[in-house]
Amino acid sequence: xxxxxxxxxxxxxxxxxxxxxxxxxxxHITLIESASYWGGKITTDRVAFEDGQFIIEGGPDTFLxxxxxxxxLCKELGLGExxxxxxxxxxxxxxxxxxxxxxLPEGLARxxxxxxxxxxxxxxxxxxxxxxxGLDLLLPPHRLNPDKTGAGGDESLxxxxxxxxxxxxxxxxxxxLMSGIYAGDGDQLSLASTFPYLRDLEIKHGSLARxxxxxxxxxxxxxxxxxxxRSAFLTPTTGLAEIVEALLKSLKPKVDLRLNTxxxxxxxxxxxxxxxxxxxxxxxxxxxxTLILATPAYTSGQLLASFDPEFASTLxxxxxxxxxxxxxxxxxxxxxxxxxxxxxxxxxxxxxKALACTWTSxxxxxxxxxxxxxxxxxxxxxxQDIPWGEGELLDVAKEELNSTLGITAEPLVLRxxxxxxxxxxxxxxxxxxxxxxxTALEKHPGLALAGNGYRGIGIPDCIHSGELAxxxxxxxxxSNVETSQPADL
Ligand SMILES: Cc1cc2nc3c(=O)[nH]c(=O)nc-3n(C[C@H](O)[C@H](O)[C@H](O)COP(=O)(O)OP(=O)(O)OC[C@H]3O[C@@H](n4cnc5c(N)ncnc54)[C@H](O)[C@@H]3O)c2cc1C
Numbered sequence: 001x002x003x004x005x006x007x008x009x010x011x012x013x014x015x016x017x018x019x020x021x022x023x024x025x026x027x028h029i030t031l032i033e034s035a036s037y038w039g040g041k042i043t044t045d046r047v048a049f050e051d052g053q054f055i056i057e058g059g060p061d062t063f064l065x066x067x068x069x070x071x072x073l074c075k076e077l078g079l080g081e082x083x084x085x086x087x088x089x090x091x092x093x094x095x096x097x098x099x100x101x102x103x104l105p106e107g108l109a110r111x112x113x114x115x116x117x118x119x120x121x122x123x124x125x126x127x128x129x130x131x132x133x134g135l136d137l138l139l140p141p142h143r144l145n146p147d148k149t150g151a152g153g154d155e156s157l158x159x160x161x162x163x164x165x166x167x168x169x170x171x172x173x174x175x176x177l178m179s180g181i182y183a184g185d186g187d188q189l190s191l192a193s194t195f196p197y198l199r200d201l202e203i204k205h206g207s208l209a210r211x212x213x214x215x216x217x218x219x220x221x222x223x224x225x226x227x228x229x230r231s232a233f234l235t236p237t238t239g240l241a242e243i244v245e246a247l248l249k250s251l252k253p254k255v256d257l258r259l260n261t262x263x264x265x266x267x268x269x270x271x272x273x274x275x276x277x278x279x280x281x282x283x284x285x286x287x288x289x290t291l292i293l294a295t296p297a298y299t300s301g302q303l304l305a306s307f308d309p310e311f312a313s314t315l316x317x318x319x320x321x322x323x324x325x326x327x328x329x330x331x332x333x334x335x336x337x338x339x340x341x342x343x344x345x346x347x348x349x350x351x352x353k354a355l356a357c358t359w360t361s362x363x364x365x366x367x368x369x370x371x372x373x374x375x376x377x378x379x380x381x382x383x384q385d386i387p388w389g390e391g392e393l394l395d396v397a398k399e400e401l402n403s404t405l406g407i408t409a410e411p412l413v414l415r416x417x418x419x420x421x422x423x424x425x426x427x428x429x430x431x432x433x434x435x436x437x438x439t440a441l442e443k444h445p446g447l448a449l450a451g452n453g454y455r456g457i458g459i460p461d462c463i464h465s466g467e468l469a470x471x472x473x474x475x476x477x478x479s480n481v482e483t484s485q486p487a488d489l
Contacts, residue, residue: 002027002477003288004020004292005291006031007303008032008293008294008450009040010039011039011041011244011462012463012465012466013031013450014031014244015247015465017031018247019466020292030256031255031256032263033259038248040059041060041422042060042240042241043057043417044239045415051369052368054367054372055239055364056367056374057327059419062234063458064232064459065232067456067464073463077250082242084364085234086342086363087364090340093343096345098350099350102122104122104345105119105122107212110195110212111178112215113169113173114209116209124172125172125173128168129172132169133169136164136209138207154431157174158186160199161174161198164208175347176345179346179348180356182425185381185383189428190431201215261280262281264303266278266307267306269287274444275287275288275289275446276288288446289446290446290473290476291473292447292448292450293447293448293450294449294451295451296451296453297316297318298318298421301313302316308440308443314437318424318425318433320424322388322423323378323380323381324378324379324380326379326414327375327415328375328411329413330373330375330407331373331409331412332373334409336407337405340362342358342363343357343359343362343375343376344404352400353384353387353399355378355380355381357378358375394414448472450462450468451465
């Protein structure tokens with residue numbers, strides 16, 4: 001029987017175990033997780049309150065519908081009918097601008113301004129800034145000389161948006177939206193690794209605005225309709241943990257599931273055998289020739305350091321930012337402002353400790369009992385120190401809600417989630433790191449990597465990375481079987 005070990009029980013590792021079970025019927029699969037719970041960054045707290053409950057997400061709260069792997073897995077797990085979109089009746093998003101909340105212009109899906117009248121009406125951009133944005137229609141595509149940029153023809157997201165739309169549009173519109181996804185510094189993030197389609201639109205249509213209009217037409221034509229919703233984001237009714245719960249149900253009892261088990265080292269006792277020996281903090285060891293590491297890249301690097309130090313240091317060169325979320329519940333009567341949208345994002349230039357604030361009970365009305373508001377403050381971004389500790393984070397959240405929304409009441413329910421080194425930063429040079437990783441993996445055919453550190457940070461990408469990791473080890477198993485056949489067969 002083929003043994004497959006998957007390390008890391010986040011969504012990538014759980015998906016890898018799921019696809020291994022589905023596609024390699026006779027495999028003996030072991031899934032190992034150091035924490036006391038499954039799901040990694042996906043964690044949902046369902047807090048009973050009076051006659052209802054608050055549904056509080058500690059990490060992600062939705063996933064992108066347009067990337068097919070999230071919806072596909074949910075359907076396979078029987079969750080298709082439980083997916084719903086965000087509230088389409090109150091869709092406002094605001095941007096904090098000099099301490100005031102100003103509406104984000106319409107038509108900014110996928111980071112590109114495509115609704116020109118809405119941009120013209122917006123108070124987030126000065127008339128000078130709007131005129132500069134208009135130059136996007138006239139400026140020819142930039143030829144990037146790979147030798148001159150020093151980044152193989154890549155450039156930072158900040159530099160790209162600034163040269164197409166102007167610095168003001170970058171700082172006031174695009175930077176805060178991008179931060180909400182990567183918690184990153186746009187002047188460091190690689191365009192090729194984060195929003196490659198922006199450069200494609202520039203080359204193909206000569207202008208972001210023209211490209212965006214074309215893209216919108218296409219998206220409307222293919223629009224995903226889930227339960228009548230045209231929302232770009234989806235989530236199961238009682239939180240993303242439903243996906244984790246359904247995955248676990250489908251893995252039991254066949255997959256050997258081990259919580260509270262940390263892999264401390266991976267060695268190769270006999271390099272000719274191409275097997276991996278895993279050591280656990282429980283003192284146990286296991287040997288396998290097919291291994292999927294679905295741990296953060298820096299952890300995978302640490303684990304591989306003893307037998308491939310160069311590969312290990314490549315993995316460890318991917319930086320990660322730390323973030324935290326603080327969820328607070330109030331009586332609606334204690335919230336002076338009408339929470340008439342999904343919340344607001346905070347540009348870096350505002351100098352706040354918080355990054356964004358989600359009005360969860362408007363975005364998903366059933367996530368708070370009638371008459372109550374659930375609000376989530378997102379803290380921490382690359383290059384900015386955050387106060388680390390529950391009390392400190394709570395103070396940041398309360399200060400943010402007080403100064404922007406005027407809330408002075410004490411929260412009725414609160415939850416703080418701290419995510420140390422959680423958000424990989426696909427900075428300039430990331431595409432080269434990926435090439436070095438692929439080259440290193442050629443030396444270790446039974447090894448695969450999955451997770452958010454490489455080719456996509458969102459849940460659908462992580463699910464896909466688990467599926468691809470299984471395809472890779474499956475190929476290795478086939479070639480192993482073929483080469484181990486006696487020559488005369
Ligand atoms: C606050 C926040 C909000 C987010 N919002 C969204 C969103 O709305 N939509 C979206 O699509 N994405 C969002 N993301 C991103 C997304 O949640 C993550 O990229 C994704 O969940 C990562 O999954 P993963 O399996 O790669 O990693 P993880 O979830 O980090 O899983 C890795 C697992 O490996 C385990 N592990 C580590 N070391 C070892 C070891 N030595 N031995 C055994 N196990 C080990 C860890 O305990 C962990 O469980 C958000 C992320 C955060 C932090």
